[in-house]
Amino acid sequence: MNISESKRLFAHAQQFIPGGVNSPVRAFRAVGGEPLFIKRADGAFLFDENDNPFIELINSWGPMILGHNHPMIRKAVIQAMHEGTSFGAPTAREVEIAELITKMVPSVEKVRMVNSGTEATMSAIRVARGFTGKDKIIKMIGHYHGHGDSFLIAAGSGAVTMGQPDSPGVTAGTAKDTLLAPYNDLEAIEELVRFNKDEIAALILEPVPGNMGLVIPMPGYLEGLREICNRERIVLIFDEVMTGFRLAPGGAQELYGVTPDMTTLGKIIGGGMPVGAYGGKKEIMDFVSPSGPVYQAGTLSGNPIAMAAGLAMLGFLNDHPETYGVLNQIGMKISEGIKKINLELGYDYTVSHLGSMYSLFFTPEPVVDFESAKTSDTALFGKYFQAMLQRGVYLAPSQFESLFLSTALTDELIDRILEAHRESMIEIHK
């Protein structure tokens, strides 16, 4: 495969951008080789600067749930562009999208728009602290909530992929207020709560984590967290930046029937534009300025172009709930296909799957938390990643990520993905 243009751009980029990329995992360091520079994307495909096509299994890390460059989103963005790109003032569209979000997401009675998932989680814990008058938060080991200081402690996703789960630059003062627990372990939470009685403002987690690879909550786990948080007056925050509008119109909280006090959102909410949001119970959200004392603001928040894209996306998903059946079918065909091929070839690896998210872990152990996720053979994953890329399938360049499927994946493309998987598995075990 000729990737000369990507190589040229990467060499040039390193002179002007740290590591040549604007987000660490993009540099492909964990999987070897050099990153592809992407020229355009359409439907189920990415095209690099040499016009090589790749079947997409990340979809911009989640947002492109209907595939890339969807005509409906494109039309909404182009229409909005005719009216100006930013006003820094209220608009009708942001009211419409706020109302739609409150309708779709069970826990959200009021919502504030921000520009990224990072901003959403940073703001949510500030509000939870202001609301409860307490300082500490509980976070799960291996979960990722963006790059806010409080979360770069035992962080998953790119942070763990780059070997930097605890980032320098986070002060000891900040770190001491972040308490850590393994996922899927209610007893660990009970213990933290016992030792920090009346000091914990919030418990934040990815209800279905994707940032240590995809891991499924054990039966009763989310319900158990809800009970503990009720009892201890802890604000339960579901970070649904990945799962929101993906696992169900109302995200993981709808799927599992557990309603948190606050929810953080991103990715799909912007239809591919830079958007995040946080919301929750009225009594908590009314603590946010200007109705309350907790300050949070943004020059570009509620940006009219981003809101137009988001409205088109969320409006479609709200009007077409059958989309979730289609996504589940696609997820089922790919993950079951992978399991079947692995079995035929005699490889015992764990496949984790829910709806349109899945991960193939290169370990035979069941993956229930970060400890078990870490038993994966990451070097073998790197070889698999390269083998799939050679066959025109673009995966997340890390073992510790979920893949995100789109409705653009036809049966024919699924067959191509599975064939690439079979060939890659044979090649990497030679």
Ligand code: PMP
């Ligand atoms: N929370 C979760 C669960 C995420 O997966 C991510 C990003 N992948 C974030 C927060 C941060 O979002 P952003 O990259 O938009 O800042």
